Amino acid sequence: MPKLNQQKFALVDCNNFYASCERVFDPKLEREPIVVLSNNDGCVIARSNEAKSLGIKMGVPYYQVKDLIIDRSVVVKSSNYPLYGDMSSRVMKVISQYSPVQEVYSIDESFLDLSGMTLNLNTHMQALKHQVKSWTGIPVCVGMGSTKVLAKLANRIAKIYPRFNGVFDIDHLPIARFEKLLESVEVGDIWGVGRKSTKKLNQVGIYSSLDFYQADIGIIETLLGVNGKRIYRELYGYSCLAIEEVAPPRQQIVSSRSFGADLSDFNEINQALTTLTRKAVNKLNMQSLATTSVNIFIYTNPFKKDRPCINLSKTIGMSLPISDPALIIPLCAKLLKQIYEPGYHFYKGGVILGNLTADQSQNDLFNPATTSKSNNLSQHRLLRYASELGNDRWLPRAKFQSNRFTTHWNELLCV
Numbered sequence: 546m547p548k549l550n551q552q553k554f555a556l557v558d559c560n561n562f563y564a565s566c567e568r569v570f571d572p573k574l575e576r577e578p579i580v581v582l583s584n585n586d587g588c589v590i591a592r593s594n595e596a597k598s599l600g601i602k603m604g605v606p607y608y609q610v611k612d613l614i615i616d617r618s619v620v621v622k623s624s625n626y627p628l629y630g631d632m633s634s635r636v637m638k639v640i641s642q643y644s645p646v647q648e649v650y651s652i653d654e655s656f657l658d659l660s661g662m663t664l665n666l667n668t669h670m671q672a673l674k675h676q677v678k679s680w681t682g683i684p685v686c687v688g689m690g691s692t693k694v695l696a697k698l699a700n701r702i703a704k705i706y707p708r709f710n711g712v713f714d715i716d717h718l719p720i721a722r723f724e725k726l727l728e729s730v731e732v733g734d735i736w737g738v739g740r741k742s743t744k745k746l747n748q749v750g751i752y753s754s755l756d757f758y759q760a761d762i763g764i765i766e767t768l769l770g771v772n773g774k775r776i777y778r779e780l781y782g783y784s785c786l787a788i789e790e791v792a793p794p795r796q797q798i799v800s801s802r803s804f805g806a807d808l809s810d811f812n813e814i815n816q817a818l819t820t821l822t823r824k825a826v827n828k829l830n831m832q833s834l835a836t837t838s839v840n841i842f843i844y845t846n847p848f849k850k851d852r853p854c855i856n857l858s859k860t861i862g863m864s865l866p867i868s869d870p871a872l873i874i875p876l877c878a879k880l881l882k883q884i885y886e887p888g889y890h891f892y893k894g895g896v897i898l899g900n901l902t903a904d905q906s907q908n909d910l911f912n913p914a915t916t917s918k919s920n921n922l923s924q925h926r927l928l929r930y931a932s933e934l935g936n937d938r939w940l941p942r943a944k945f946q947s948n949r950f951t952t953h954w955n956e957l958l959c960v
Contacts, residue, residue, distance in 0.1 A: 552784045553659040553689065553716075555670060556696040557640050557677075559633075560684040560704065562653035563591035566632045567622050569682035570950045570958055578619040582607055585803045585941045586623055623946035631951045635681045643673045648788045656693060658788045670712045689714040693786045694779035697736035698754075702726070716782075727755035727780075737776045742769050754780075794901070795832070800825035801895025804939045807846065809890050812932070814843060815881055817939035819932045822877045822896045826870045829898055835866030838899035839873065841880045846892040857884040868904045878932060 559565060564579040578595035582588065589605050599617055601610055607621075614621060633652045641647045646658035659666055670687040677685050688700025689712070699715035706713075718726070733743035735754050745768045751757050757765070758780050766774040775785035800821040808814050818841060829836060842858035859880045867873060877896055948956035 551660060552691055553662070553666065554691070554693050554696040554784075554788070555644075555657040555659055555666075556650075556688045556693070556700045557655045557657065557670075557673065557685050558688075558700050558704075559636060559653035560686060561591065561593050562633075562683070563622075563624070563629055564593040564596075565683050566625070566629050567620075567947060569632070570947065574620055578617065579622060580610075580614065580619055581622045581624055582945065583624060585805060586944055587803070590624065621945045623943035625943075625946050625949065627949045627952045628947070632681060632683065636677055636683050636685070639677050639680050640673060642676075643669060646788050646790060648790060656696070656788055659689070667712055667714060671710065674711050684711075686711040687713075689716070691716050691782045692779035692784045693788075694736050694776055695782065698726075698730070701730070701734075724755055724758070727758050728753050730754040732757045735776060735780075737772065738769075742773065745769065795834070796901060797897055797899040798825050798828050798834075798836075798901065799895060799897050800828070801842075801893065801897075802939070802941055803893045804891070805942045806938045807890035807892050808939055809887070811881075811885055811887070813935060813938055814885065814891060814894060815878060815932045816935040816937075818843075818877055818881050818894055818896065819874060820939075821894070822874050823870065823933070825896050825898050826868070826873050829868050829901075830870075830904075833904050834901045835868040835904040836873070836898040836901055837863045837866050838897075839863075839876055839880070840897040840899065841877050841884070841895070842897075843881075843884070843891045843894040845889050849890075852890055855886070855889050857886065859884045862900075866902050866904065873898070 561579075563581040564574075567579060567581070568574045576595065577593070578599055578601075579591075579593040580589045580596050580601060581591035583590045586607055588607060589601060589603060589610065592601055592603065596619055599613065599619065601613065601619070607614075613619070629652065636653075637647075637649050637655055640655050640657065644657035644659055644662075648656040650656055659669075662669070666689060670689065674685055674687060677683060686700055686703040688696045688698065688703050690696040690699045695715050699713045702715065703709050703711055703713040715723070730753065731743075732738060732746050732751055732754055733740065735757065738746070738757075746752075746757065749764065749768070751760055757777070760777075762774060762777055765777045769776075778785050802817065802821060804817060808817065822841075838860060840858060840860040842856070844856050845852065845854050847854050861876070861880060948958070950956060950958050
């Protein structure tokens with residue numbers, strides 16, 4: 546398709562990231578069908594290409610495909626987020642060497658700004674692909690285009706067609722072939738077009754990406770607003786979505802889990818909520834944030850019709866932002882006491898820290914008061930509340946979890 550500006554973007558996407566992470570530390574899994582399950586081993590959240598070819602769908606409950614998995618010798622893994630998060634950091638660090646401007650879009654995707662580079666971009670991205678694989682063991686594909694939407698579309702082609710060797714530049718595609726490509730892509734698969742938008746577009750006869758591309762821009766803007774107009778213009782090569790080098794500030798931190806067993810005892814629920822609160826507070830302090838709103842919640846399982854269903858929650862606001870675990874953790878325990886009702890079996894709970902703001906008390910390293918607080922936080926991480934100790938029945942099931950090979954001393958790979 547014609548190049549309308551001098552801007553150039555690349556989307557680097559890890560191939561079947563969770564499954565690839567598992568293969569790095571167990572090479573015998575190469576070319577074996579793999580599925581990764583969600584918390585509590587509930588649903589399929591990741592699949593290798595081999596598992597996809599067996600017809601295993603994303604999001605399907607594990608019990609529904611268990612017989613197929615056993616029959617076809619599919620390897621099952623419980624989600625291992627410490628491992629996946631650390632591997633993502635390693636991959637993104639390698640990718641950052643190939644452009645001064647990078648946007649880490651998700652755990653397995655990264656945008657690069659290649660504008661103004663005079664070198665051979667295909668060769669440059671092939672080198673990136675090779676280095677990521679060599680240094681981390683994770684395979685990636687790269688899509689390039691004059692806009693982020695086109696780069697995302699190009700990445701789709703790079704993954705589907707082996708002849709491009711994992712790197713594809715959509716700007717080099719003749720307009721006729723570009724339109725044929727759009728005809729093969731459903732409108733809901735355009736980056737930025739969600740389910741609700743897809744329904745609106747389908748109602749007026751827009752089903753494929755080519756339908757979207759050839760529609761009147763006024764109709765697109767009427768249906769989808771300014772965001773839809775930007776996506777439309779990006780398909781024509783006009784860059785409307787810039788690289789976000791700095792992630793937007795978080796509005797809230799959520800720490801929640803489905804429990805490994807339904808809990809009715811207050812102390813067991815309190816152990817779960819206290820542990821989840823500590824995780825949320827640790828994230829808060831790592832990002833130098835503070836909160837003025839704390840919410841806790843516990844739910845019963847709505848799918849168990851033989852038991853009464855109840856959702857309990859409590860929110861409290863503060864006049865001043867807080868970030869000290871010595872304040873937040875006991876506060877959550879008090880909130881739990883206020884909402885807890887005996888006789889119910891709770892299957893999920895969590896804490897939400899909202900209305901986040903910069904923690905001004907941690908800005909000055911040379912302020913004695915700030916230094917004292919920093920020391921207190923470090924000491925507090927070594928302490929545990931009695932409520933955090935218990936039988937651990939709340940911990941999510943992870944029957945098939947591999948070791949945390951890169952983040953836990955006792956689980957390092959032994960050769």
